[in-house]
Amino acid sequence: MRVLAVVIRILKQFLHDKRTIALMIVAPIIVLTMLSLVFNGEELEVEIGVIDAPTSVIDMIDQENVSVIKLDSDINPEDRIKEENYDAILSFEEGKMNILLEGSDPSLSNGIINTIKQSSNTDTKSTPLSIEYLYGSQDMTTFDHFGPVLVGFFIFFFVFLIAGVSFLRERTQGTLERLLASPIKRSELVMGYVIGFGLFTTIQSSIIALYSIYVIDLKMEGSFMYVLLITVMLALSALTLGILLSAFAKNELQMIQFIPLVIVPQFFFAGLFNLETISDYLSWLGPLTPLYYGADALRDVMIRGQGFSEIWVDLLVLGGFSFVFIVMNVFALKKHRRI
Amino acid sequence: MTTNLIEAHVSKRFGKKTVLKDVAISLNKGEIFGLLGPSGSGKTTLVKLLCGIDEPSEGEVTVLNQKMPDLALIKRIGYMAQADALYHELTAKENLAFFASINGVKRTKRKERIQHVMKLVDLEDDLNKRVEAFSGGMKRRLSLAIALLHEPEILVLDEPTVGIDPALRNKIWETFETLRESGVLIVVTTHVMDEAERCSRLGMVRDGQLIASGTPDELKQETGASTIEHAFLSYGG
Ligand SMILES: Nc1ncnc2c1ncn2[C@@H]1O[C@H](COP(=O)(O)OP(=O)(O)OP(=O)(O)O)[C@@H](O)[C@H]1O
Ligand SMILES: [Mg+2]
Numbered sequence: 322m323r324v325l326a327v328v329i330r331i332l333k334q335f336l337h338d339k340r341t342i343a344l345m346i347v348a349p350i351i352v353l354t355m356l357s358l359v360f361n362g363e364e365l366e367v368e369i370g371v372i373d374a375p376t377s378v379i380d381m382i383d384q385e386n387v388s389v390i391k392l393d394s395d396i397n398p399e400d401r402i403k404e405e406n407y408d409a410i411l412s413f414e415e416g417k418m419n420i421l422l423e424g425s426d427p428s429l430s431n432g433i434i435n436t437i438k439q440s441s442n443t444d445t446k447s448t449p450l451s452i453e454y455l456y457g458s459q460d461m462t463t464f465d466h467f468g469p470v471l472v473g474f475f476i477f478f479f480v481f482l483i484a485g486v487s488f489l490r491e492r493t494q495g496t497l498e499r500l501l502a503s504p505i506k507r508s509e510l511v512m513g514y515v516i517g518f519g520l521f522t523t524i525q526s527s528i529i530a531l532y533s534i535y536v537i538d539l540k541m542e543g544s545f546m547y548v549l550l551i552t553v554m555l556a557l558s559a560l561t562l563g564i565l566l567s568a569f570a571k572n573e574l575q576m577i578q579f580i581p582l583v584i585v586p587q588f589f590f591a592g593l594f595n596l597e598t599i600s601d602y603l604s605w606l607g608p609l610t611p612l613y614y615g616a617d618a619l620r621d622v623m624i625r626g627q628g629f630s631e632i633w634v635d636l637l638v639l640g641g642f643s644f645v646f647i648v649m650n651v652f653a654l655k656k657h658r659r660i
Numbered sequence: 661m662t663t664n665l666i667e668a669h670v671s672k673r674f675g676k677k678t679v680l681k682d683v684a685i686s687l688n689k690g691e692i693f694g695l696l697g698p699s700g701s702g703k704t705t706l707v708k709l710l711c712g713i714d715e716p717s718e719g720e721v722t723v724l725n726q727k728m729p730d731l732a733l734i735k736r737i738g739y740m741a742q743a744d745a746l747y748h749e750l751t752a753k754e755n756l757a758f759f760a761s762i763n764g765v766k767r768t769k770r771k772e773r774i775q776h777v778m779k780l781v782d783l784e785d786d787l788n789k790r791v792e793a794f795s796g797g798m799k800r801r802l803s804l805a806i807a808l809l810h811e812p813e814i815l816v817l818d819e820p821t822v823g824i825d826p827a828l829r830n831k832i833w834e835t836f837e838t839l840r841e842s843g844v845l846i847v848v849t850t851h852v853m854d855e856a857e858r859c860s861r862l863g864m865v866r867d868g869q870l871i872a873s874g875t876p877d878e879l880k881q882e883t884g885a886s887t888i889e890h891a892f893l894s895y896g897g
């Protein structure tokens with residue numbers, strides 16, 4: 322009953338505060354849109370060098386944005402790419418087609434591979450194809466690759482901040498004291514916050530996820546319900562962590578100071594960079610952060626199209642984080658009232 | 661066993677600083693107990709101990725012979741803090757409805773109670789206004805209304821009438837007197853001398869000590885002063 326009162330109050334506060342609603346939903350959407358435009362923008366002009374290629378193939382690749390340059394057969398493709406600005410060199414040897422990609426820009430590399438594959442499909446169907454990368458690798462993709470991380474990150478970020486600030490206000494404006502002078506239990510207050518914010522973030526998460534998938538056209542192989550489940554679990558850990566850390570902030574500004582300390586590092590460990598390339602001194606931090614699991618699960622579903630059997634461990638860990646934070650919150654409120 | 665509603669014998673320290681030294685009071689049903697004392701003397705600290713928000717470093721507070729803090733006892737107390745504890749983005753009505761359900765006011769009685777207390781503080785026309793649009797005095801009155809909402813047997817009010825005009829203040833004190841006659845215990849801190857005169861008993865706090873207590877007349881007699889203000893000053897307030 323008292324939990325319900327807190328839930329209703331939080332939802333009413335949201336309804337009265339259109340700006341915060343806008344911040345939590347519109348801001349992630351704008352940033353995601355901008356990033357998608359930055360990374361999936363107009364295709365660049367590509368230059369492909371060809372060696373010993375049949376004219377039929379050259380005609381097929383030679384399209385808008387692609388300039389094909391015939392090269393002598395005695396050159397070394399690697400040196401050519403290093404010295405001149407070829408994005409790829411296509412060579413034929415004993416009926417086998419080799420592509421050497423410059424490879425530092427994954428979206429470009431994929432574009433080239435697709436173009437060449439398309440043209441060889443229609444013509445030299447049986448030609449074996451080998452692809453090599455000078456720099457980078459085939460596994461690198463751009464927005465599709467870190468899109469899921471970004472979706473998770475923005476939800477985490479805004480929920481953390483708003484929940485933290487609103488609990489902090491409860492303390493600074495004196496309503497926490499008034500609540501603790503009433504028969505509400507500490508756990509009822511915390512649960513009220515979890516459910517109230519939980520309901521709101523479910524709506525927020527679905528809007529952001531729907532937008533990312535259907536408007537920005539983020540790669541989406543798996544089921545939308547899983548994406549929603551993951552983002553809600555991630556938001557839950559963000560809100561319980563936000564409330565917990567608000568106990569250590571004296572004002573809104575101090576809450577914001579947690580961003581570089583708590584939020585930004587999580588972003589690095591969430592798989593934006595390959596964890597194996599992060600120094601061993603730091604990489605152990607990754608598994609201690611909720612976003613690490615949220616991003617992993619989102620990627621499993623959105624990129625790899627995997628289902629519950631792959632993400633349940635991540636969900637369980639996220640649930641564990643939230644549970645621990647909730648218990649710590651109930652405990653932290655002891656500072657204000659023992660019972 | 662005593663018949664006293666509240667029995668307290670407490671000391672309170674914040675860190676090394678002693679804020680209350682060995683303060684002992686017992687308060688009864690149907691009285692208005694006023695706490696007077698200079699700023700920083702420890703009045704707020706004392707009333708917070710009485711209603712169980714804070715706990716004493718030494719000693720204890722008992723309400724109805726039971727040790728505080730206790731959730732069942734807290735239910736019977738209405739507390740109004742020195743700062744208005746209100747949700748600014750909500751309307752007055754939403755604030756009242758929230759605290760009514762937190763304090764267990766029955767759903768069927770809620771509407772009637774809200775009307776009643778808002779009438780008392782002369783805010784019945786501002787129910788649907790947001791608190792952020794309230795003046796200082798209006799916020800104070802709403803805060804008081806919330807403390808009265810669940811008809812507590814014990815009211816602990818920390819400077820309830822600051823920023824409220826004399827006519828309305830008089831009306832509010834008439835309400836306090838009606839409540840007292842019905843058996844409610846009211847503990848009130850104040851800096852206003854005419855309010856002190858209307859208390860059944862007064863406690864003088866200075867530097868964390870209760871240096872005198874008694875009815876207004878007793879205190880005047882003791883110091884040979886003609887008004888409470890003079891009595892207050894002669895206690896070094
Ligand atoms: N949480 C706290 N931590 C440290 N010191 C505190 C704390 N709360 C109060 N104090 C100190 O205790 C003393 C008494 O404060 P209190 O608020 O009880 O005074 P007061 O009598 O209510 O004053 P006023 O009339 O101005 O409201 C002050 O010196 C104050 O600095
Ligand atoms: Mg005070």
